Amino acid sequence: MTNNTHIDKDFGWFIGGFDNNQLHRHYAIQLSIPMEGKVILRTKENEVESEYPILIKSNVAHQVISNNRQFLLLINPASTIGHFWNHLSDKEIQEINLSPATDLRRVLIDTNQQQVPDEELNSIIEKHDCFCNSAxxxxxxxxxxxxxxxxxxxxxxxxxDEIADYCHVSTSRFLHLFKEETGITYRRAQLWNKLLKGMPQFGKKSFTEIAHGVGFSDSAHFSRIFKENFGFSPREFLKISQFIQV
Structure with missing residues (x-):
């Protein structure tokens, strides 16, 4: 049986129907690829309807409308992979007809409802980062x-202090550059890493135990930050997750 979910250190993807039609936002960069028919992505100012991949930048309020299966890719903006995707578009929401988005769509469509080749999808995502040779x-x-x-x-x-010193800039200059380049604050990037460290424990420990184990004050704080980053609450995420690998 194919896995419909994959979670890695810098990205995660899901295949299925998503019926959350509420306007929401999250810090992950999102790529939506309809596998059947079209998908509609709405923001407060714009609407894009397409059968092709649509990229949504970090922290952009959006609404997904689709009655069919789609491939949903969430990417950490504070990663080399996220840095590449962030520069793939200069708009908050945009149809993308460039590689690697088109490569992912080709693999998904070619499967024709058969087993999705996880390794091929992951390879396409992982090889595109900010040190690729792409112009x-x-x-x-x-x-x-x-x-x-x-x-x-x-x-x-x-x-x-450590990361600013490594980059040979002042702390204030580093914070400015980091937010400008990634779209999120340095503190948010650190929170992202804490959440990832807790994911392998989902279903094995209570959310309170997980929260305390990765440095959050309580499960409510952990849940709120989790939803801000990924668009799902931990309980919603657990329901749709069949495979966890971090």
């Missing part, structure tokens, strides 16, 4: 280096 990439080299440093030290909290 579309741009950005501040100091933040590029910072994102790699954070990825290499994922197992611990990297202080603001």
């Amino acid at each position: 579309i990439h741009k950005g501040d080299e100091r933040i590029n280096s910072a994102l790699v440093y954070l990825s290499n030290h994922f197992d611990r909290v990297v202080s603001l």
Whole structure:
């Protein structure tokens, strides 16, 4: 049986029908690819209807309207992969007819409702980061280096002083550059890492135990930050998740 969910350190994807038609926002960069028919993505100012991939930037209020299956990709904006996707478009919401979005769509459509090739999807996502050779990439080299440093030290909290010193800039300058390049604050990036460390425990421990284990004051705080980042509450996420790998 194919897995309809995959969670990795810097991205996660889901395949299925999503009936949450409320206007909502989250800090993850989102790519929606309809696998049957079309999908409608609405914001307060815009609406895009397409059978092709649609990219939504971080923290943009949006509404998904679709009665069919779709591929939903959520990407950490404070990662080398997220940095690439963030620069793939200069609009808050936009149809994307460029690789790797078109490559993902091709794989999904070619399966023709058969088993989805997880490894092929993950390979396409993982090979496109801000150190690829694509001419579309741009950005501040100091933040590029910072994102790699954070990825290499994922197992611990990297202080603001440490990362700013690594980038040879003041803390205030680093915070400005980080927000400008990733779309989220440095504090938000650290919260993202805390949440990821708790995910492998879903279904094994209570949310209160998980929250305390990764440094949140209580389960309510953990749940609120989780939904702000991913658009799902931990309980909603647990219901649709069949496979957890971090």
